[in-house]
Amino acid sequence: MAAGRGLGRDTSLLSAAALLEYALQLVLPVLLVRLVSPQDFGAMRALLLVSVTLQGVAVLSLPRAMFNFLPGADAPRRRQVVAQALWLLAALSLVCGLAFGLLAAAGQLGGAFELVGRAPLAAGGYVVLWLLGSLLDTLPTASGRVRFQALATVTLGLVRTGVLAALAWWRPGFDALLAGLLVFAALKVLLLAVFVVRDLGWRGWRQDRAASGELLRYAAPLAVGDGLFALRQQADQWVVSSTLDAAALATLSVAAVVGSVPVLVRQPINNALLPRARLAWAEHRPADLAALLRISQQLVAVLLMPLLVLVALLAPDLVRLVYTQRFDAAAPLMQLYLCGALGALVAPGFLLAVIGQNVAGARIAAGVLLVSALGGALAVRHAGVAGAVMASAAALVAGEWWAMRVVLRTLQVPLSAVLDVGRLRRLALLCALALGAGVLARMACPDPVRTGLAWWRLACSATAFGLVFAVGAWRQGLWSDLRQLLAQLKA
Template sequence: MTSGIRRKAGFLAAAGLLEYVLQLGVPVILVRYLTTQEFGDYRLMWLVAQTALILFPLFLPQSLFYFLPRAAPGTRPKLVGNTFASLFALGGLSILLLLGLIPVLPSSIAGLQRHSPLVQIFVGTWILASILDVLPTADGRAEWGARATIGFAIVRAATLAATAVASGDVGWLLVMMCGLAMLKVGLAVFYALFAAQERGLGFAGQLSRIQLKYSLPFAMASGFFALRAQADQWVVAANFPSSAFALISIASAVTLLGNMIRTPLGNALLPNFSSLVGEGNVDGARSLVSKANLLLGCILPPLYGLLIATADELVELIYTRKYLGAVPLMQIYSLGGIATVFGAGHLLWAFGFGRQAATIGAVSLLLSIALSILGLQLFGLAGAVAGSIGSLVLWEWWSLTVAAKALGTSIAKLIPMDQTWKVAFVVGAGVLVAHTVSSELDTSVFPRLVAKSLAFMTTVLLGFVLTKVHHSVISLFRGATEEAP
């Protein structure tokens, strides 16, 4: 059983990594064939679509993780059919609302009206297509889901890149995006009809109401948190043209990189943590969180430090010099990533603190909007990002405080403080050395990137040895190896 879970997790992690790499690769092509305004419009369309994915699906696709494994024989097609029908209705509702809202939104978003109704059709179809991200895995076919993710990611990247090269027109890109969304819907329908454990689609009104009753509280809690993460982008979109929004959208990509490490680790830890809490084994739960935090504390700060040190070169090399204004924003996001390494929001579900999480999520969202607006007025784009990061830090540290209290301990016992200070010092030294090295170089961007990366990594590795942090890392991986079957 353990090896099966590990294999499925490996498939999903590999699929997610490839999808992330391809998502980063597409803008490399787009920025070279679109104007800054057109690229900003492209990113704004994705902002609208991602926000719609937070607001409209109502956590119904994710609810399949709860209902499908518990489903009685013959019920699975009805559960899946209910979800399809609900998402179809919610996607249609999003189209109608956006047809009326986009023209009256702030100028940068209202500018998308020239691409109407393609923007609305894409958003509505993308909402329906979101079921593919969950359905195969919830149905016990994670490998099928991983293959679908990989295949669709390749087709999506190739199609958008080829369209940008051939047309250089964001309008044609949107036409292709609508086609890709329909393809994703088609894949989900194909799975339900031909590959699911119980094939077919049905509908049951009473069962649909049960699904909705289950999903709504989770939709509120997760929605508040997800919207908080987008608050600074909406504040910028409401006050600046699309070309300025392009800068913050580029900079925010670094947050996805951190999530790729935290999310798989959190998903792997949560079932065991929940089991230990349920058994009353508080000591075991505390030990598990402490080990996970030690691992995160040794991996994420150096990663974010490397991004801080090489942000200039990375932006210039990937996005061209036109987008160097994204550099300070990327560095602020990276600092926020370091400050929230030990976030514990995902642990609250194991304690049943859903209502508290929803409440603090709502407060965090309002605070994020207020701080982003204030920061924007005082410091421009950098202030908007800093305001959003400030609210995230408060959320994560509140979550950590609640988790520590529930475990009957203090934050200091859940965080390896002695190692954390050493890692912070070493990373800071690495950033300083990297900038010192680059100041002495008068060369092109790629050699500068290599030189700064080597200087940073050498300093960090040497610092880990001198401070003996490497002993903790080795013991963690050695323990994981010994526990493997």
């Protein structure tokens, strides 16, 4: 019982810290777009794109591997594993930072990276610090130091937001943003050093080829999947950043914020489903696993479809109010992303690892990446940023339905066993009616030349959508269905 309470407390602490850090991530762009130009903001996003992509591709999933080696290990074993991870990360970080700095110094970075190329030493140094500090994302939790992990997460989030906003206010421009990123990355490495020394001491940090090989053999297969996922998530940004200017990347970054909406709805449902799904598959009960998937997909559809449609309706006013009128062009891009999310509303890809289809999952990720990158590169030349977004959305939809086909074939069940098509059709009709009411209400409001009018138009359209959807959901018995689905998921 005490262990259960401890697990619940640790989970709550980490969740609260992650939620606060995520909120700070959302607040920071809202502040920066008011303090710096779109070009400067886009250049910062380009540098972040490089660092985040390299973190997914170049660190070989070493931080994630800590969860396999550290729990239950004694101090000498933990010291050995962490030492090898640090040696490997240091080498990889230096190589990546040096390569990026040399490319920037040689003037080989075009498109959105033009401003980044003017400060090659600082940009390369930031990449080194960022990649090395990535070990802090998992090491404290894997070592059982959850409080330190939560404290570090919150501290870094506050420092990043405060320092970047303060420097952008004091001296608007990319140089100030780059200085703020360097401060943030250096603090992350410092916190990593403090944790390592406090937890494992000063001695015993020699390089061990055998231990490094063991770590790499475990992490390398993970790195393939993580790398494909990272590239798949950021393919549209790479297409835009390599062909268009920094302002275009800034607009795309604002539009891509809505990509977190499906994750916030799906992740808790998937997390609740996964333990039972693993048990059903281990006990060779594919029919029960299909029933669990049907429940989760229905619940996701009921919660997510109206939310996506509502955000698409409000996107023009939300963008203007939150990100200022300079980013009005992000609103239609945001709506394109939301259309892709609606097309991928049924998303069983998270079950591929459970049913032993890791190879198929990697194949799907590679296919989606190829479609998104090549399709985006072709479309961006004819339709600009919108072309890259459409290619990304189409690849997302194709990937999830490809995953659905693999799941159905593995479980040997028809589509009707995992998806209530009739209920989905009725829900789509209801959302369409609510959308129509919201559009009519929006058209009846005056054009928002002032902020107050924009708030008024947003409130009117949201109210009309909500009223029509609530009445329709009551007539369809949707609320009672939702309660039943939640009860089935908890049972």
